[in-house]
Amino acid sequence: MASVAEALNLALDHHLSGRLEEARLLYGRILEVDPDNPHALHFAGLLAAQTGAVADGVAMIGKAAALLPLTADIHGNLGKALMALGTPDGAARAAAAFRNLLALQPEGAGDWFALGGALTEAGDGPAAHRALTRALTASAATDSEPLAEAFERAGLRLYAAADWAGATDAFRKARSLAPQRAGAHRMLGAALAQTGDPEGAVAALGEALRLDPTLADAQTNLVHLLVTLGRFDEAERAGRRAVALDPGNPDAYGNMVPLLEQTVRVAEALRQCGRASRIAPERAAFHRNRLSLLLHEGRRDEAVAAGREAIRLAPADADAHLALAVALLASGQLREGWEEFEWRWETRQLDPVHRGFPQPQWTGAEDVAGRTILLYAEQGLGDTLQFVRYAPLLAARGARVIVGCSPALVRLMERVDGVSAAVAWGDELPAFDLHIPMMSLPRAFGTDLDSVPAAVPYLRADPADVAAWRARLPAAEGRPRVGLVWAGSPRTVRGVASPIDRRRSLPLAALAPLAEVPGVRFVSLQMGPGAAQLAEAPAGMDIADPMAGVRDFADTAALASTLDLVITVDTSVCHLAGGLGRPTWTLSRADACWRWLGNQEKNPWYPTMRVFGQDRSGDWSGVVARLRAALTDFVAAHGHVS
Structure with a gap:
């Protein structure tokens, strides 16, 4: 009778020659005689997996690996058999087997490649990425196409896990290994967009489309990125191609909406939004976008309804809640609006200003008497100027009030009634017991339209500064002095002005008709790039420019206090002048900020303010x-023609 070793050699010969049934029977007889023979277990397990009995094969090879733990091939074959199970658990166990293999022979590029594949299927994108990188460095001769595909699959895992940096690196490696893979370029573009690199994303998507012009999703994503970069003509062409490539894709229409909104084609944007919603009525984002467009047209009740539908579809969507908050506030439903407005902290836009104080936040319910409370700025300068009005109310309850704000506001905040101290961000804060962000104060006080704290002035300039500025200005000679601000802060992102700033600002030249009103001495309060337009001020406009001497908002407040009227676009100066109780005329875009309540001429926040709202987006002529x-009437009432 043949020995076990001879029988095993014969069985292996049958196996390698394709006589699989003979091999299976002989392996079985060997294991009947020697059930713990690791080699018979190994080869019989391979045959079982090869012929479809994968689970049996895994069991036998696993037993062989336990008996011969230092045999690398057994661990490798166990990993392959476990991968053949086609389950995440099998892939995780395969990764463990490949790690055992690599502990014995760590320089095998193919083994690192196998580990990377197993980890990808197990859902561990970061570890897969590391393993594939080792495969790439272990051997320059590694077949580039399979490795590129593996990197791409690992990148998809990383992308799904929101590991944008890891995904970007994986897709870059896939692209380098196989530059002809359009999918690698496409996903690299998607990952770069998430990392905040729209230029790189556009380049990658462009290359993907060069390789495969039929990639509809790449074309669709390109639209959004080109809009972000302000390349509107290219975005429009990309959008038309996206619709042509895949007219059933709701995003092909939805991604056109920001473009159309920013180029003030609101009616067309609503139509595109409607198309997207009809294709995918369950997508909350389309209803949220529709809300913004309806506010453009002054259809506030419909905007609120669109916001409620978005939240019904996506109750945890913070952006939807914030959009509804804006619609509610714009329609005067302040109490509910403030509640929804708290969702702003769940969005990414306020991450840079979120303060993680260990002290509790004041909600309005806690007694503040004898306690120190920090009111802190969170968004624009104008928001701080508007909501610091609550400081005297807190002081009246017995609180010691500290304000944390921009350095440009510190001197002015120190003069607000009830404010004990103002601290510039970046400086050391004094001890405090409670804190509250400025824009949560209306909620804490339960503010509605009938209870807006509108006593003005609540901002006060230093009398000495007012006298100094009055002395600097040219003599009024009995004519009213009128301050002018025609442009907001550009807030550029990669050289592109923010959409809201483009809509709220106008060129100084557009105010030329005001120069025709006799008896006015204009004073520029304009800061920033817009001030350069003074070099080509409208003919006949008598305008002084003292802003080079302005150090901060305390100076601007003193300067504004010397004026009879302030005419300004919707920027921080309108809140400054309104808070000072100066006559203020605010020019508001058609899609007005929520606080102007649909451009009602009278505003509950500022009793000395008059709002002049656009009838149509982009048209300031009316x-x-x-x-x-109005200025002609104002001059008649407050001055005389020189």
Whole structure:
């Protein structure tokens, strides 16, 4: 009778020659005689896996690996058999087997490649990425196409896990290994967009489309990125191609909406949003976008309804809640609006200003008497100027009030009634017991339209500064002095002005009709790039520019206090002048900020303010005509023609 070793050699010969049934029977007889023979277990397990009995094969090879733990091939074959199970658990166990293999022979590029594949299927994108990188460095001769595909699959895992940096690196490696893979370029573009690199994303998507012009999703994603970069003509062409490539893709229409909104084609944007919603009525984002467009058109009740539908579809969507908050506040439903507005902290846009204080936040319910409370700025300068009005109310309850704000506001905040101290961000804060962000104060006080704390002035300039600024200005000679601000802060992102700033600002030249009103001495309060337009001020406009001497908002407040009227676009100066109780005329875009309540002429926040709202987005002519008529009446009532 043949020995076990001879029988095993014969069985292996049958196996390698394709006589699989003979091999299976002989392996079985060997294991009947010697059930713990590791070699018979190994080869019989391979045959079982090869012929479809994968689970049996895994069991036998696993037993062989336990008996011969220092045999690398057994661990490798166990990993392959476990991968053949086609389950995440099998892939995780395969990764363990490949790690055992690599502990014995760590330089095998193919083994690192196998580990990377197993980890990808097990859902561990970061570890897969590391393993594939080892495969790449272990051997320059590694077949580039399979490795590129493996990197791409690992990148998809990383992308799904929101590991944008890891995904970007994986897709870059896939692209380098196989530059002809359009999918690698496409996903690299998607990952770069998430890392905040729209230029790189556009380049990658462009290359993907060069390799495969039929990639509809790449074309669709390109639209959004080109809009972000302000390349509107290219975005429009990309959008048309996206619709042509895949007319059933709701995003092909939805991604056109920001483009159309920013180029003030609101009616067309609503139509595109409607198309997207009809294709995918369950997508909350489309209803959220529709809300913004409806506010553009002054259809506030419909905007609120769109916001409620978005939240019904996605109750945890913070952006939807914030959009509904804006619609509610704009329609005057302040109490509910403030509640929804708290969702702003769940969005990414306030991450840079979120303060993780260990002290509790004041909600309005806690007694503040004898306690120190920090009110802190969170968004724009204008928001701080508007909501610091609550400081005297807290002081009246017995609180010691500290304000944390921009350095440009510190001197002015120190003069607000009830404020004990103002601290610039970056400086050391004094001890405090409670804190509250400025824009949560209305919620804490239960503010509605009938209870807006509107006593003005609550901002006060230093009398000595007012006197100094009055002395600096040219003599009024009995004519009213009128301050002018025609542009907001550009807030550029990669050289592109923010959409809201483009809509709220106008060129100084557009105010030329005001120069025709006799008896006015204009004073520029304009800061930033817009001030350069003074070099080409409208003919006949008598305008002084003292802003080079302005150090901060305390100076601007003193300067504004010397004026009879302030005419300004919707920027921080309108809140400053309104808070000072100065006559203020605010020029508001058609899609007005929520606080102007749909451009009602009278505003509950500022009793000395008059709002001049656009009738149509982008058209300031009607506003300027009304301003000219109002200014003529103002001069008649407050001054004389020189």
